Amino acid sequence: MLKPNNAWTWYFDTESESLMLDLGDDMLFRVAISAKHLIPDAFSESPFSVEDASLFQSMTDTLSCLDLSAPRRAELALNAVAAYRFHKPILPKSWFFDPQLEPLSAPECGQVVELQSQAGDRAPFLIIENAGSASLCMLAREADFQLSDNKTLAFCGAIKVMNDRLSQFIPQTNNRKGRFALVG
Structure with a gap:
């Protein structure tokens, strides 16, 4: 470490x-x-x-x-x-993302959130800075993120989006090896 x-x-x-x-x-x-x-x-x-x-x-x-x-x-x-x-201040590029029904209104620096692109991709992002109505986010997945048909964002790529595009990140549980039986 x-x-x-x-x-x-x-x-x-x-x-x-x-x-x-x-x-x-x-x-x-x-x-x-x-x-x-x-x-x-x-x-x-x-x-x-x-x-x-x-x-x-x-x-x-x-x-x-x-x-x-x-x-x-x-x-x-x-x-x-x-x-x-x-990082320089940048303008939001929210048009790549879908507005969320239950958006995060006040994400905090260091929080992991989820974004879904209009191209159908979904991935975790790390909040770098919340500027009130928009946040600077960094892709927290190794695979490229599909922003549109011809534009991607690489691992650790930063993008600013309106907070109404952010949703809660729910970690995937690791696949457990082996079989389990129900008892009782």
């Missing part, structure tokens, strides 16, 4: 045009946010703060309900921290 420490450092790598997190011990993490969606602060070196570490731990705990391996949960949590800290 990845444990944050005060040696971790955010920096922008001009060669790969990517925000990176130096984890020490010759380990680097490449953030999944494109350079055009980063705020100016992302282009200056800065330490992984106590707030970053707290958010990372909170996200990691929340993501345990997802059917992802521990390394993929860590990847999602680090991308979520980067998005929370460095």
